[in-house]
Amino acid sequence: xKFEDIEVEDVDFGAMLEESFRKADSNSDLVDGVVVRxxxxxxxxxxxxxxxxxxxxxxxxxRDEDGSIMFNEGDNISVVITGNKGERPIISYELAEKRAAxxxxxxxxxxxxxxxxxxxxxxxxxxxxxxxxxxxxxxxxKTLSYxxxxxxxxxxxxxxxxxxxxxxxxxxxxxRKELIEREKQEVQDIVNRLLENKAIVLGTxxxxxxxxxxxxxxxxxxxxxxxxxxxxxxxxPSKYYKEGDEVNVIxxxxxxxxxxxxxxxxxxxxxxxxxxHNTLKPGDTVTVTISNIEPYGAxxxxxxxxxxxxxxxxxxxxxxxxxxxxxxxxxxxVDVQIIEIDxxxxxxxxxxxxxxxxxxxxxxxxxRVGDVVTGTVSSVTDFGAFIKLGAVEGLLHNQxxxxxxSVxxxxxxxxxxxxxxxxxxxxxxxxxxxxxxxxxxxSPITKFGKKHKNGDIVEGIVKDKKEFGIFISLENxxxxxxxxxxxxxxxxxEIEKGQKIRAVISHLDxxxxxxxxxxxxxxxxxxxEALNKLNQEQDDTMTLGDVLKEQLKK
Numbered sequence: 079x080k081f082e083d084i085e086v087e088d089v090d091f092g093a094m095l096e097e098s099f100r101k102a103d104s105n106s107d108l109v110d111g112v113v114v115r116x117x118x119x120x121x122x123x124x125x126x127x128x129x130x131x132x133x134x135x136x137x138x139x140x141r142d143e144d145g146s147i148m149f150n151e152g153d154n155i156s157v158v159i160t161g162n163k164g165e166r167p168i169i170s171y172e173l174a175e176k177r178a179a180x181x182x183x184x185x186x187x188x189x190x191x192x193x194x195x196x197x198x199x200x201x202x203x204x205x206x207x208x209x210x211x212x213x214x215x216x217x218x219x220k221t222l223s224y225x226x227x228x229x230x231x232x233x234x235x236x237x238x239x240x241x242x243x244x245x246x247x248x249x250x251x252x253x254r255k256e257l258i259e260r261e262k263q264e265v266q267d268i269v270n271r272l273l274e275n276k277a278i279v280l281g282t283x284x285x286x287x288x289x290x291x292x293x294x295x296x297x298x299x300x301x302x303x304x305x306x307x308x309x310x311x312x313x314x315p316s317k318y319y320k321e322g323d324e325v326n327v328i329x330x331x332x333x334x335x336x337x338x339x340x341x342x343x344x345x346x347x348x349x350x351x352x353x354x355h356n357t358l359k360p361g362d363t364v365t366v367t368i369s370n371i372e373p374y375g376a377x378x379x380x381x382x383x384x385x386x387x388x389x390x391x392x393x394x395x396x397x398x399x400x401x402x403x404x405x406x407x408x409x410x411x412v413d414v415q416i417i418e419i420d421x422x423x424x425x426x427x428x429x430x431x432x433x434x435x436x437x438x439x440x441x442x443x444x445x446r447v448g449d450v451v452t453g454t455v456s457s458v459t460d461f462g463a464f465i466k467l468g469a470v471e472g473l474l475h476n477q478x479x480x481x482x483x484s485v486x487x488x489x490x491x492x493x494x495x496x497x498x499x500x501x502x503x504x505x506x507x508x509x510x511x512x513x514x515x516x517x518x519x520x521s522p523i524t525k526f527g528k529k530h531k532n533g534d535i536v537e538g539i540v541k542d543k544k545e546f547g548i549f550i551s552l553e554n555x556x557x558x559x560x561x562x563x564x565x566x567x568x569x570x571x572e573i574e575k576g577q578k579i580r581a582v583i584s585h586l587d588x589x590x591x592x593x594x595x596x597x598x599x600x601x602x603x604x605x606x607e608a609l610n611k612l613n614q615e616q617d618d619t620m621t622l623g624d625v626l627k628e629q630l631k632k
Contacts, residue, residue: 107159108177111169113149125155125169133159133167140171176213177248183214184245193240195252199231207231209238209252216240222253262337265298269339272296272329278346283323291315293327293341300339302327309344309351310385311424350382351424357382358426362416363433368406376402378414378428386426388414393430395437396469398456406430437469438509445501450518452498455491463487465497465513472511474499481521482555524588526556532583535600540577543570550579550595558583558593566598 111127121137135157140148149155157169158177187193197211199218206219218238225231238252239260272279272295281293281300290303302325305312319325326347331340350357358364366378366386375389393405406412418427445451453465453472462475474497476486491497503512530536538550538558547561548570560581562570568579581595582603 108174109157109159111155111157113151113153113155116147116149116151118147123149125157127157127159127167127169129167131166133157133169135169135171176215180214180250181248184243184248184250187240187243187245187250189243194237194257195240196235196237199234199236202232209236214250216250216252218252218254222251222255224255224258265337266334268296268298269329269332272339273332276328278326278328280324281327281341283319283321283325286315286319286321288314291319293325295327295329295339295341298339300327300329300341302341302343306330306340306342306344308385309347309349309383309424344383347383350384351421354419354421358416358419360416360419363413364416364428365411366414366428368408368410368412371402371406371408373401376406378412380426384426386414386416386428388428388430392417392428392432395431395434397471436509438504438506438511441467441470441511442504442506445504447501447504449501450498451501451513452496455493455495455497458487458491458493460486460488463491463497465499467511470509470511472499472501472513474513474515478502478512478514478516481516481519521588521591522554522556523586523591523593526552526554526593527586527588530583530586532586533603534583535580535603536583536595537578537580538595540573540575540579543573543575548573548579550581552593556593558595560595560597564594564596564598566596566601568597 109127111125111133113123114126114132115124116137117123118137122134123137123140125133125135127133137147140155142148155171156174156178157171158173159167160170160173161168195209195211195216197209197214197216199207200210200215201208206217206221207223207225209216209218216238218236222238222241223231225234236254237257238254239256240250241253241256242251244250279295281295283291284294284299285292288304290301290307292299293302302315304315307313307315307318325343327341327343328346329339330342330345332338333340364380366380368376369379369385370377373390375387376393378386378388380386388402390399390402393399393402399405412430413433414428414430415432416426417429417432418425420426451467451472453467455463456466456471457464462473462479464471465474474487474491477483478499479485479487479490497515498518499513499515500517501511502514502517503510505511536552536558538552540548541551541557542549547559547564549557550560552558558581560579564581564584565573573579579597580600581597582600583593584596584599585592585594587593
């Protein structure tokens with residue numbers, strides 16, 4: 079864009095520049111003078127400038143960078159008369175130096191070359207601003223400043239283009255507006271090419287933030303939002319990239335008002351989900367890298383911009399996993415099995431434990447029903463206790479804790495306590511192990527059977543009445559069943575709880591924990607015993623004559 083193409087007010091920049099100096103330097107004039115006296119005590123220098131009175135100037139104006147005084151008495155010196163104090167002229171050597179430097183710049187200025195300056199705004203007036211560039215003062219009209227009237231520009235660093243040089247009036251006009259408009263057009267041209275072609279371009283990461291990365295593409299910066307980095311979904315850019323890295327990107331949008339270019343890294347790569355079912359299927363075994371660990375599971379990297387979720391329950395066959403980090407760590411490579419592919423939701427689920435031997439299978443290979451094992455109580459419930467046996471758990475049900483049926487796990491067991499029990503069942507299909515502690519001791523019926531046998535007469539107290547019979551409590555808490563058909567002469571409706579009943583043992587089975595008794599059999603047994611006794615008594619009272627008579631009859 080040429081200077082003459084910029085639409086600005088029809089103004090005389092030379093007049094503006096003169097106006098900008100008029101108030102501050104109304105009597106300014108560049109003259110040659112002679113140093114009359116250097117007074118270090120008063121810190122000033124007296125200069126003869128050809129006026130009625132000699133001029134006085136601060137000694138600091140003629141010191142070099144090391145603080146040394148550059149002029150001596152009698153030396154010629156060029157100064158600018160900036161005003162008067164009473165009848166004494168006020169002069170400036172620094173301003174004369176600037177005038178000389180500006181004159182040199184103007185003299186060497188080539189209209190065929192482009193000059194871009196960078197300086198600081200030091201003054202402001204109605205017409206515009208003075209931009210100081212290493213001591214040179216250039217004029218920037220407000221119409222070419224691109225600076226809002228609401229902003230205080232003093233001290234602002236600006237870049238501008240030299241647009242007019244008046245050698246006769248020794249002034250230079252610069253434009254910030256043209257540079258900005260030119261840059262905007264260049265940016266727009268680049269953006270148009272990027273958006274129209276949708277081509278993949280190589281960019282350089284300039285800055286990484288929590289919400290994305292700024293990438294330089296062809297001289298302009300675009301933002302790659304954290305959701306546009308990976309096909310995995312939103313990711314933390316600092317985990318994958320560092321400033322200075324080169325990345326392939328595609329332009330996806332441009333906000334002209336905000337001058338905001340949006341870029342995408344993931345759109346510049348093949349979407350692995352497009353043909354996911356051609357590359358993976360449930361049941362496949364893949365090697366992954368643990369990328370992130372949470373209390374509820376871990377995220378694993380499959381490569382090819384794919385990520386899967388490994389739930390805490392799929393890490394180990396151990397049902398008491400407290401935290402995944404106890405089994406895996408970030409960066410670790412592990413083998414997992416694909417258990418779910420949801421293309422619509424872009425979700426992959428994997429399992430590690432399915433590739434590990436099932437603990438129940440290993441346990442069953444090393445143990446048999448009847449084996450005695452020792453474990454630790456891992457938890458106590460209302461129905462029993464779970465006993466940890468290495469990598470598996472066995473259930474010690476309440477009814478298998480003691481022969482006393484009133485005893486429960488909560489009464490006698492605590493978490494962490496060591497327990498010895500016998501395996502009474504191994505269910506591999508359902509992963510269950512049943513244990514018994516009571517079978518390690520003789521049951522009350524077994525103890526009872528060591529002292530009694532079938533046919534023994536016992537006495538017990540009625541404990542309970544059922545439709546099929548009556549339970550009576552014998553010695554040491556042993557219960558026996560008196561069935562309806564074994565009541566004999568007793569009538570069921572006349573029997574009450576707490577009543578004593580004598581009966582004979584009709585069936586004694588310690589293995590199955592059963593005892594049956596019979597009053598009916600007892601009655602017959604007593605009758606038979608009475609008859610035998612009677613016959614015996616009769617045999618004892620026979621005389622010799624009775625015997626001879628009996629023999630004669632035969």
